[in-house]
Amino acid sequence: MPFKALWITETADGKFERNIVERVIDDLPAGEVVIRVLYSALNYKDALSATGNKGITRKYPHTPGIDAAGIVEISRSELFGTGDEVIITGNDLGMNTCGGYGEFIRVPASWVVRKPDGYTLKECMILGTAGVTAALGLHKMELLGINPSQGPIVVTGSTGGVGSIAVALLAKSGYEVIAVTGKSHADEYLQFLGAQKIENRDFVNDTSGKALLRPQWAGAIDTVGGNTLLTLLKACKPEGAVVSTGLVSSPKLDATVYPFILNGVSLLGVGSAETPMTTRLLIWEKLKDVWNIKDKLNAIAKEVSLEELNLTYIDSILQGKIMGRIVVKIGEK
Structure with missing residues (x-):
């Protein structure tokens, strides 16, 4: 046929x-x-x-x-x-x-x-790989004990597929979300998704050369990589966690070990394509239930x-x- x-x-x-x-x-x-x-x-x-x-x-x-x-x-x-x-x-x-x-x-x-029950096939594709990636990032952060009481979470590339869903999932879970975007017309969209602060890309583009910065956030979900990811690590609070999901800016990370050995920051990778089926089913169950963002x-x-x-x-x-x-x-x- x-x-x-x-x-x-x-x-x-x-x-x-x-x-x-x-x-x-x-x-x-x-x-x-x-x-x-x-x-x-x-x-x-x-x-x-x-x-x-x-x-x-x-x-x-x-x-x-x-x-x-x-x-x-x-x-x-x-x-x-x-x-x-x-x-x-x-x-x-x-x-x-x-x-x-x-x-x-x-x-x-x-x-x-x-x-999953309660979703249409179209809604499943709105989530799709982007939704699984964002949800895996949040899942890994929470396995380390990250929770809303510890401070804000930064989402970079926040108007993209992974970023948009990450903003909505984090807000649904009670986190203060700082959305970073290069799009000047995105404020209303990001506020609807649940972002409480909206910043431009310079907010996470430190060029000081310092190995560490003043701690500002409990974690991040990053889709950009490069110096953005480095800045997120340097300014992460002690025992925080930064999720790396993309390399739109650069695949390179010119970092020292200081965020890891002095502040205990965790760098978490998400490669959703090879996610084991048991974890995949758990993520879809959470997207159906506690992380439901159908609205x-x-x-x-x-x-x-x-x-x-x-x-x-x-x-x-x-x-x-x-x-x-x-x-x-x-x-x-």
Whole structure:
């Protein structure tokens, strides 16, 4: 059966082209579960894959999309039956396995999560990898004992997908949130999500050369990296925790050990793609219950078609022009 998919090809001269083509299920990789995809989402990693970044996707042609939500069409696993509503975030989907920007995917059953009760498939994709990443960051901080009484939490890249959801999750959990953004028109949006203070990027861009700064926050969820991450560590309160989830500015960290050995600050990494299934299920349970931010999701998301994604939004996210989450309507029930 033919279906529509975004197809990235590499030309003989090393350039990459994006086209929407027809494919067939028989061409998909091996797996126990065939899913008819209704929604996907746009992540920075998807845009890199769609523009030929071989650090993300080794072989082309390829269909990106690290998030997918839809209905089980064929199952050779006792865990899922035809008609089940399911989601996938991460694993190898959309990286080296044809991903959610196609109307069908075929994947191992071990990647698949049953849709949480109380959420629609679209809402699951508003959260998607960004939501799992933000929630994992908060989860790891709280495992170390971080709580709202210890002081504010900084969120950098606060208008992006991970940042927007992190602001909403932290506010829902009772934290004072300092949202850092380079967008001058984002105050109303961030206040709606729950930010109590909004600062520009200079707030977390220390250039003094000092190894430590006056402690100002109990922790942070950082999507930027580079000197921003370094500043967050240097000004973190004793026994605080800083979560690193991205490298928009730089993958390098030119740090001393002083924040760690003098102030006991913890640097926590979040790589949500390889999250064990037990933790993944726990995170979705928390997003359904104690971290439920359904009332914020519509403000975070913009729905687009696969054609609009290809023409506009893949390039826009690479240029830093996206606010919140882009949800991609792929198919119909």
